[in-house]
Amino acid sequence: MQSQWIRKKVLVTVRTYPTPAWKGVEVSCTAGVTEDFRWIRLFPVPYRFLSFDKRFRKYQWVELEAKKSSDHRPESYEINIDSIKILSDPLPTDSNWKARKDILFPLKAQSLCSLKAQRDAIGAPTLGFFKPRTITGFQIEEADAEWTPEQRARLQQSSFFDTKPREELEKIPWTFSYTFTCDEPSCAGHKLMCTDWEIGESYRKWSKTYGRQWDRYLKDKYETEMILAKDTHFFVGTLHEHPGTWIIVGLFYPSRER
Helix, strand or coil, rough: CCCCCCEEEEEEEEEEEEEEEECCCEEEEEEEEECCCCEEEEEEECHHHCEEEEEEEEEEEEEEEEEECCCCCCEEEEEEEHHEECCCCCCCCHHHHHHHHHHHHHHHCHHHHHCCCCCHHCCCCCCEEEECCCCEEEEEEEEECCCCHHHHHHHHHCCCCCCCCCCCCCCCCCEEEEEECCCCCCCEEEEEECEEEHHHHHHHHHHHHHHHHHHHHHHHHHHHHHHHHEEEEEEEEEEECCCEEEEEEEEEECCCCC
């Protein structure tokens, strides 16, 4: 039986840097929390092709029609793009992000190790949120400088959306990863790629502003600051085609409490 559209209210907490796709030209993995405090993955979202009145920001409440997608991950839902309605401004960051913490901290997992153990045992969750015990580094590694012919073909396909970006999606020729340990005695450490939209946009901006010095500024913000000044948490999720592989899909970073 085909899933039916259901009206949902979602607090958006995650948006990744877009990737080329046959369905939607380019898509961004988007995730959040429903009003009944459940994780939800909204995919695909062709964010740069949305009309401006539907371009939600992180920590805004939105209302939309969603139905369970064919994706095997239980939190994954397809959305009706035309139904997106923004309900609020982003939740404020005053009082050290209290409004955001009030919603997210009750959903906090013990560790990535515990999330992986649960998923391996029962197939869920495939989304989660936790605080690493120690962040040991932020890695910047070289990647392909250009889109593959298949990826470029996806980006150049015609779009049925009313809004079309003025520029083709920029290929970021680097991958970004965190190494960290979990709050588990048996944790041997992890290295996870991070696809948060903010890091991609920081690279695009600072590589133009600072030239060859861009990596220094990226390290200052996403390594030094995240380790020393911020109470950094990770949003994580599994990959559709590699269900046992987890990546960091978003960062949560109020100031470190004294």
